Amino acid sequence: MEGLDSTCFTESSKSFTVSFSSCTNLPQRCHSTSTACPMLTKIKPRAAAAIRSAAPIRLLATQANNNSQQLIALNKPTYNTRQIVSEIEDVLATAAKRELPSHIIEKIKQIPEKHKAANEILTEVNDLLFQRNNIQKQIKAYMKEKRDIEPLKAEQIENRNKERELTDKYKTAEAELHEILESVPNSIDPSVSSTEQIVNWLNPRGQYIADPKLEHQNIAQELGILDLKQASVVSGNSWYYLLNDGALLEQALVQYALKLARQHGFKMALPPSMVRSEVSNACGFKPRDTNNEQQTYSVGEDGKLCLTGTAEIPLAGLGINKTFQESELPHRVVGLSRSYRAEAGARGKDTKGIYRVHEFTKVELFVWSTQTQSVDELEKLKEFQMDLIRSLGLSAKVINMPYNDLGAPAYKKYDIEAWMPGRGTFGEVTSCSNCTDFQSRRLQTKYKSLKEKKSLFVHTLNGTAMAVPRVIVAILENFYDKASKRVAIPKVLQAYMDDKQFIVAEKSIF
Known part of the structure; x- marks a missing residue:
C-alpha cells in the first residue's frame, strides 16, 4: 500500500x-x-x-x-x-x-x-x-x-x-x-512547449531602448537610498542596505501587495524563515541544483535546518499531514518573509546592484486546491500578478515558461518579466506555478473527495505577490528623470510613502 x-x-x-x-x-x-x-x-x-x-x-x-x-x-x-x-x-x-x-x-x-x-x-x-x-x-x-x-x-x-x-x-x-x-520530476502540462510563449503584454510600449545610464544601482546610490559598499564590508558581495526612501519603498511595496492579496481572499501568515531540510526537499528545493551549485544555506553542522529561499516552503509546511474537507478548498494564504538564496553572485551582469541578492523580502501567495480546481487557480494567480504589475505602471510581458525552465515540482509556470532599461533587458518580477500533487505526496496533504468517496492528494500552487528588490529595480530604471534627478513614485504606492510623489536625493543616514 x-x-x-x-x-x-x-x-x-x-x-x-x-x-x-x-x-x-x-x-x-x-x-x-x-x-x-x-x-x-x-x-x-x-x-x-x-x-x-x-x-x-x-x-x-x-x-x-x-x-x-x-x-x-x-x-x-x-x-x-x-x-x-x-x-x-x-x-x-x-x-x-x-x-x-x-x-x-x-x-x-x-x-x-x-x-x-x-x-x-x-x-x-x-x-x-x-x-x-x-x-x-x-x-x-x-x-x-x-x-x-x-x-x-x-x-x-x-x-x-x-x-x-x-x-x-x-x-x-x-x-x-x-x-x-x-529525482523524478512532475509531468508537464500539454500547453507548455520547448520555447517561451508570450501570452500577454502589460502597459506595452512602441519600442524598448536600453540605457546604461539608468542602471538602478547608480540611481539608488546617487539618491542615497542604497549602500552596497558598506554592506560588502559587513556581509560580503550580493548583500545590501536600503536607506531612507529606499527602505520606505520596500515597506510600501509589501503593504500594497498584502492589501491586494487580502482583498482577493488570501489569509495572511508570517512564516518562519528557517525550516527542516527535509521539508525544503519535499517542496522541491534541494541544497544543490542538478549542476551541483549550492542553492540553500544550511544551518548547523548536521544540515538538518536551512534558510528558506521563499515563503512557499513554510507555507506548504502548514499542510503537512493535513486532510482538508473538499468544501474548504481552494484554501489561499499569503505569506511575508525574508528569503535567502545561496546562488547569488554567479550570474554575470545579474550580480550588479540588487537584481540578484542573497537576502530579500518577498510576499508569496500559496494555494491548496482540489485536483480539478488547480488549472483555474493558476490562471487566477496569474491575473492577480498581472493586475499588480500593471497598476505599478511597469511595462512587462507574461510568459508561459518552456520545459527547461520548469523546476522539478512545476507542472506549468508563468513568469512576468518587466522592462528594465538600465539592464537593457526584461527581468523576472513574478512567477506562479501549478505543482499538482508533487508536493502534497511528499507532505501528505490530502482532501476528502465527495465524488471519489476517499482521500486524494491536494494540488498546490504558488506565486510571487512581490519580490521587492526586483520591483525596486524596475521602478528606479523606468521612473527616474535625468533632468530633475528624481524618481516618480507609482500612484498606488504614494499613500504608503507619506503621500510623497517623488524620491529625491537625501543626505546619508550617517
Whole structure:
C-alpha cells in the first residue's frame, strides 16, 4: 500500500513486521476483504484486518541511549510508483524535455527493474512470515501432545535469521528505489512547449531602448537610498542596505501587495524563515541544483535546518499531514518573509546592484486546491500578478515558461518579466506555478473527495505577490528623470510613502 512504510503487529505474543512501501497492488489504504494483496494472504485474518485499517505510520527516530522517541516532521513520500513504472517512457521523455543531467535520466531508467527487485524480496519476506506462523502453530500443537519441539525451534530460528537477512536486503533495495523516485520530476502540462510563449503584454510600449545610464544601482546610490559598499564590508558581495526612501519603498511595496492579496481572499501568515531540510526537499528545493551549485544555506553542522529561499516552503509546511474537507478548498494564504538564496553572485551582469541578492523580502501567495480546481487557480494567480504589475505602471510581458525552465515540482509556470532599461533587458518580477500533487505526496496533504468517496492528494500552487528588490529595480530604471534627478513614485504606492510623489536625493543616514 503506497504511503505506508512498515508496520509492526503482535499476534500470539510474537511481533512481526509487514512492509508496504513498494506495494502497488492497492491504493492508499486497503479496505478490501479479498485476497488480492500478496502481503495479506499469508498472515492471520486478525492481523490482516489490523493492516487494512492502519493509517499511515509516522516515522520515528529512536534516540540511541534512552527509550524516548523524537518525532520527525514527515511521513515517507507517497510516490505513485505504479504509474511511474507503467508510464516510464513518458517519464523519461519529460526528464529529457526538462534537460535533466544524463546521470539522473540513467537512474530513472532503472526504476522498473529496482521496483521489481524490491517486490520480489518483499514476497520472500512475507513467505517467511507465513512459514513462521505455521511453525508457531505446530509448536503449540506439539506441546499439547508433549512431542519433541526442538526440530521446530531450530527451524524457527533459521526462519527468523533468513527473515532478518531478507528484511535488511529489502530495506536497502527500497532505499535505492526511493532515492531514484525522489529525482523524478512532475509531468508537464500539454500547453507548455520547448520555447517561451508570450501570452500577454502589460502597459506595452512602441519600442524598448536600453540605457546604461539608468542602471538602478547608480540611481539608488546617487539618491542615497542604497549602500552596497558598506554592506560588502559587513556581509560580503550580493548583500545590501536600503536607506531612507529606499527602505520606505520596500515597506510600501509589501503593504500594497498584502492589501491586494487580502482583498482577493488570501489569509495572511508570517512564516518562519528557517525550516527542516527535509521539508525544503519535499517542496522541491534541494541544497544543490542538478549542476551541483549550492542553492540553500544550511544551518548547523548536521544540515538538518536551512534558510528558506521563499515563503512557499513554510507555507506548504502548514499542510503537512493535513486532510482538508473538499468544501474548504481552494484554501489561499499569503505569506511575508525574508528569503535567502545561496546562488547569488554567479550570474554575470545579474550580480550588479540588487537584481540578484542573497537576502530579500518577498510576499508569496500559496494555494491548496482540489485536483480539478488547480488549472483555474493558476490562471487566477496569474491575473492577480498581472493586475499588480500593471497598476505599478511597469511595462512587462507574461510568459508561459518552456520545459527547461520548469523546476522539478512545476507542472506549468508563468513568469512576468518587466522592462528594465538600465539592464537593457526584461527581468523576472513574478512567477506562479501549478505543482499538482508533487508536493502534497511528499507532505501528505490530502482532501476528502465527495465524488471519489476517499482521500486524494491536494494540488498546490504558488506565486510571487512581490519580490521587492526586483520591483525596486524596475521602478528606479523606468521612473527616474535625468533632468530633475528624481524618481516618480507609482500612484498606488504614494499613500504608503507619506503621500510623497517623488524620491529625491537625501543626505546619508550617517
